Amino acid sequence: MNYSTYSADDFIKDEYFQRWVFSPDAETEAFWQSFQAQHPDQQQPLTEARRFLLVFHVKEKDVLESRIGHLKRRIDLALDQPERQEPRPAETRTAPRRTGHWKVYAIAASLSALVACAFLFLWVRSDKNTPDTYTTNAVTQKGQRSLITLKDGTKVWLNTDSRLTYPSSFEGQRVREVTLEGEAFFDVAENKAQPFIVHAAEINVKVLGTAFNVRSYQKDQKVETTLVRGKVNIESTGKQAKAVTLLPNQRVVFEKTSRQLLLENRVNTEKYTAWREGKLIFEDQPLSEIVQALERWYNVTIHVEDTGSLGCRFSANVDNKSLEEVLELFKASENIDYRREGDQVSILGKLCAE
Known part of the structure; x- marks a missing residue:
């Protein structure tokens, strides 16, 4: 904005x-x-x-x-x-007041x-026929996180570089609706008479009372939903709309290009929700995804000198570490170097070299 x-x-x-x-x-x-x-x-x-x-x-x-x-x-x-000023006859003029x-x-x-x-x-x-409500935007910048408690008691942990749009009150509404851009963890207050719906890009997540994580960044090619507790329904929008029901420890990925909903079973939910506690967990993920996550987390821009290295896959557990500590780990394990000038970071050398 x-x-x-x-x-x-x-x-x-x-x-x-x-x-x-x-x-x-x-x-x-x-x-x-x-x-x-x-x-x-x-x-x-x-x-x-x-x-x-x-x-x-x-x-x-x-x-x-x-x-x-x-x-x-x-x-x-x-x-x-x-x-x-209206003109007056000369004989009726008086001293100006x-x-x-x-x-x-x-x-x-x-x-x-x-x-x-x-x-x-x-x-x-x-x-006169509308409730006395107005829309609120909760926004986090890169490097920031926030905890929001909605009027119904629902708690929302908002990750970095994200926006949550929600009404000031759900009173008098058939459903509780919010819109997410970015990533958030929801612990929804149960209300069977008033379902809770999260609109995220091209999918809708419908719940009654549950805990789940939604990742929906505009630049990402997919929207991810991970269920920790309860039960949720995921529906894609548009002409080729599809739906799937999630149970605990399941994850669904919506591919924006193919518009497919891909279901994964027995996932490690901590991997997708640990960010609430200041942790980032990467499991066999390409460097391109790791760089993107680090940029949001530390509010920096990272340049990789060897673009071929962006396909290299890594596993790492970043537990409340500074950016310098993370870069030092890469430097020690991959024999590369880095340079930082303010919010600009350059990774020098070739990673995963044989």
């Missing part, structure tokens, strides 16, 4: 910005304070958007641009246009109140 180019209207419609305005927490406060410090040129549109939301209490996910523009034009018009400024402010205040009432009327009419 490139907030540095946002206008006031863009900020008004942004759900993460709305969350900071209406329900600030440590995460949003830290993010927006840091953003303001790094982008002082965005202070004016940001402040304007914040004031607009606080005045009109807008919490709608998709605020109509026509409403925003109309309200802002009406208010700006009241402040910018001078009071109209000092009332111009307060009249402009009075008109602006009255018009603002009138516009607010009109907006509230439109708001109530258009949304």
Whole structure:
């Protein structure tokens, strides 16, 4: 999300910005304070958007641009246009009174109140049948992880470089629905009357009460679901929709290209969920996948000098180690070298050489 180019209207419609305005927490406060410090040129549109939301209490996910523009034009018009002067006969003129400024402010205040009432009327009419909920985005950057507790008691561990979109409340809804981009572990609060659905890329994971891991990064060619406890249904979307039911210690992989659902039995679930405890477990995986995981985990970019080495397969257990310790392990076992400059890492030499 490139907030540095946002206008006031863009900020008004942004759900993460709305969350900071209406329900600030440590995460949003830290993010927006840091953003303001790094982008002082965005202070004016940001402040304007914040004031607009606080005045009109807008919490709608998709605020109509026509409403925003109309309200802002009406208010700006009241402040910018001078009071109209009607010509008077010469004989009735009196000494000028000092009332111009307060009249402009009075008109602006009255018009603002009138516009607010009109907006509230439109708001109530258009949304009177919808629950008082709004959408929240929980976002982690590379190198960050987060634990989120939803309103229903469901706990979600969000891995690095991920986003979870969910409503502020599930009350009054037939199902509990969230959307995941990235990776997360879900421990879902049981509610048989209200199933829980995770939308991840081109699959839907439907559960009642269970614990499972979903990995769905946009750049990956597959979506993976691993079941630890309970029972889940996995359904692919589109014309060639398919479905499979997962039992504990099973894993299903959805191939984005072939659109196939591949079921694996008796998997080591710790391998796919250990990241919650600060661990990364690799079992006979190509270096290309390991590099991708390390980049997200440590918030760096890794360049492999010998591209042929990306197909080399390795097994490793990274248990709360620093990036330097991991690179030293590769250096000692594969007789290669590495160089790090800030967030840029270069792996030098040829791996898995015979």
